[in-house]
Amino acid sequence: MLVLNxxxxxxxxxxxxxxxxTRFMKEFGRAPHLAVVLVGDDGASHxxxxxxxxxxxxxxxxxxxxNMPTSTxxxxxxxxxxxxxxDPAVDGILVQFPLPKHLNSDEVLRQIAPGKDADSLxxxxxxxxxxxxADVKPCxxxxxxxMLRHYGIAVEGKRAVVVGRSNIVGKPMAQLLTDANATxxxxxxxxxxxxxxxxxxxxxxxxxGKARMLGKEDFKKDAxxxxxxxxxxxxxGKLCGDVRFEELTQWAQAATPVPGGVGPMTIATLLQNTCLxxxxxxxxx
Amino acid sequence: MLVLNxxxxxxxxxxxxxxxxTRFMKEFGRAPHLAVVLVGDDGASHxxxxxxxxxxxxxxxxxxxxNMPTSTxxxxxxxxxxxxxxDPAVDGILVQFPLPKHLNSDEVLRQIAPGKDADSLxxxxxxxxxxxxADVKPCxxxxxxxMLRHYGIAVEGKRAVVVGRSNIVGKPMAQLLTDANATxxxxxxxxxxxxxxxxxxxxxxxxxGKARMLGKEDFKKDAxxxxxxxxxxxxxGKLCGDVRFEELTQWAQAATPVPGGVGPMTIATLLQNTCLxxxxxxxxx
Numbered sequence: 372m373l374v375l376n377x378x379x380x381x382x383x384x385x386x387x388x389x390x391x392x393t394r395f396m397k398e399f400g401r402a403p404h405l406a407v408v409l410v411g412d413d414g415a416s417h418x419x420x421x422x423x424x425x426x427x428x429x430x431x432x433x434x435x436x437x438n439m440p441t442s443t444x445x446x447x448x449x450x451x452x453x454x455x456x457x458d459p460a461v462d463g464i465l466v467q468f469p470l471p472k473h474l475n476s477d478e479v480l481r482q483i484a485p486g487k488d489a490d491s492l493x494x495x496x497x498x499x500x501x502x503x504x505a506d507v508k509p510c511x512x513x514x515x516x517x518m519l520r521h522y523g524i525a526v527e528g529k530r531a532v533v534v535g536r537s538n539i540v541g542k543p544m545a546q547l548l549t550d551a552n553a554t555x556x557x558x559x560x561x562x563x564x565x566x567x568x569x570x571x572x573x574x575x576x577x578x579x580g581k582a583r584m585l586g587k588e589d590f591k592k593d594a595x596x597x598x599x600x601x602x603x604x605x606x607x608g609k610l611c612g613d614v615r616f617e618e619l620t621q622w623a624q625a626a627t628p629v630p631g632g633v634g635p636m637t638i639a640t641l642l643q644n645t646c647l648x649x650x651x652x653x654x655x656x
Numbered sequence: 657m658l659v660l661n662x663x664x665x666x667x668x669x670x671x672x673x674x675x676x677x678t679r680f681m682k683e684f685g686r687a688p689h690l691a692v693v694l695v696g697d698d699g700a701s702h703x704x705x706x707x708x709x710x711x712x713x714x715x716x717x718x719x720x721x722x723n724m725p726t727s728t729x730x731x732x733x734x735x736x737x738x739x740x741x742x743d744p745a746v747d748g749i750l751v752q753f754p755l756p757k758h759l760n761s762d763e764v765l766r767q768i769a770p771g772k773d774a775d776s777l778x779x780x781x782x783x784x785x786x787x788x789x790a791d792v793k794p795c796x797x798x799x800x801x802x803m804l805r806h807y808g809i810a811v812e813g814k815r816a817v818v819v820g821r822s823n824i825v826g827k828p829m830a831q832l833l834t835d836a837n838a839t840x841x842x843x844x845x846x847x848x849x850x851x852x853x854x855x856x857x858x859x860x861x862x863x864x865g866k867a868r869m870l871g872k873e874d875f876k877k878d879a880x881x882x883x884x885x886x887x888x889x890x891x892x893g894k895l896c897g898d899v900r901f902e903e904l905t906q907w908a909q910a911a912t913p914v915p916g917g918v919g920p921m922t923i924a925t926l927l928q929n930t931c932l933x934x935x936x937x938x939x940x941x
């Protein structure tokens with residue numbers, strides 16, 4: 372089985388971005404800049420945000436983390452977004468989810484200027500995306516497509532199944548695969564006999580959010596399996612995905628490990644999106 | 657086989673709208689108003705637009721057709737849309753497609769105020785729709801859902817196949833069926849062995865745009881078949897759909913005829929959307 376090494380591919384994406392960052396710096400005297408807004412003290416979110424900042428800096432991009440307390444009001448958060456929208460030195464804005472419950476994430480998404488929407492989550496970005504007109508695409512699904520291209524895995528004509536129908540992963544993943552001429556079925560928690568669907572598929576993207584939910588018997592021989600899940604197997608336990616990866620080694624044609632599969636691709640795509648937004652705003656594209 | 661009578665269901669939708677129109681008139685001294693912009697002299701478009709106007713008037717809504725010559729410039733069309741956006745007496749705006757080739761339909765869609773977007777085609781409307789947050793939904797797919805509900809055909813847990821992936825029908829149809837908890841596969845021109853997919857489905861929506869393309873052998877026994885196609889069978893010939901309807905009578909559980917199936921539902925949903933937009937803008941919802 373081919374192990375789809377997201378760390379490796381993400382490194383390559385970052386390498387390909389570095390000269391673009393250098394060029395941008397030469398022309399504009401500053402690096403493309405990602406602003407990340409982080410509200411509250413969720414431990415996992417702090418780790419994710421820090422990793423994004425490190426990744427930015429590894430290729431010479433700059434990044435600021437805007438830490439706001441859990442007690443932040445909607446108005447304060449909206450004001451912060453408006454400030455970043457208007458700041459000419461900010462190219463991409465990312466609001467780390469989940470937000471504390473008293474804040475309205477819909478309202479936040481409406482505030483981000485579409486030209487700075489690094490995660491393609493505003494309604495205008497989503498509309499452009501589903502209409503097939505977007506430059507910037509949602510990070511995780513686009514990262515998966517980049518990885519498939521890297522390994523020369525053609526999607527056209529394949530039967531694909533996406534397990535999960537979230538706005539951030541499942542729906543846009545299905546759209547990208549359909550745009551690439553796969554025939555795509557979206558399965559979800561209300562699908563009866565899930566494995567009947569997954570077993571027919573040449574390519575399965577699992578974004579179900581359930582630890583170690585699918586294994587060998589759920590896939591056909593020589594399937595390609597992409598695992599978007601990430602879970603900690605008990606307190607202090609190892610990281611694992613939605614798929615029992617170890618069962619696939621003599622079965623699948625290719626699969627992504629967790630960690631080191633889709634995760635690094637998501638961050639690499641975020642950098643790519645920010646770089647693209649910076650170039651577009653500066654008139655380089 | 658149950659014939660899904662779109663004419664009948666559309667009449668019922670219109671009847672349910674009539675008291676809302678009356679109430680709106682009483683409160684605001686005018687009827688909900690749909691403005692249709694028609695550029696050029698495409699014969700079929702003129703017929704469609706006229707039918708929409710007649711349907712509006714049949715329930716006391718008002719409608720104006722803004723005829724513009726084929727020579728209309730982009731600027732003139734944009735100005736017209738802006739004028740309608742600002743006109744307080746206009747509740748819904750519909751630009752009849754196709755536009756003459758020198759006009760940019762993307763640009764036009766960006767101009768329509770989302771609060772007046774009766775066909776749910778602007779990028780913001782599409783984004784809201786795909787995020788599951790839209791009040792107003794694309795007319796044809798929403799009309800199909802209304803028809804299924806009318807006949808008590810449950811979608812939840814069913815295997816559905818949508819043939820076609822257009823922005824106006826295929827994609828939003830798949831989304832609505834997924835939202836209703838069906839497991840949906842989107843097939844298209846690059847799908848290999850199409851009938852393998854359609855034959856597994858409990859419910860098939862055909863929006864392929866090819867006259868009489870599918871017949872009995874493409875569906876399983878007791879399938880539900882929805883035909884979105886409309887074609888003229890040769891010059892001066894009869895109207896027909898994408899499905900060979902006559903083959904289904906001893907085979908399907910239910911099917912829509914052409915004409916008299918999905919077509920009337922699309923127009924009824926347009927009225928419903930315009931009414932809803934009027935009520936929302938007036939603060940009734």
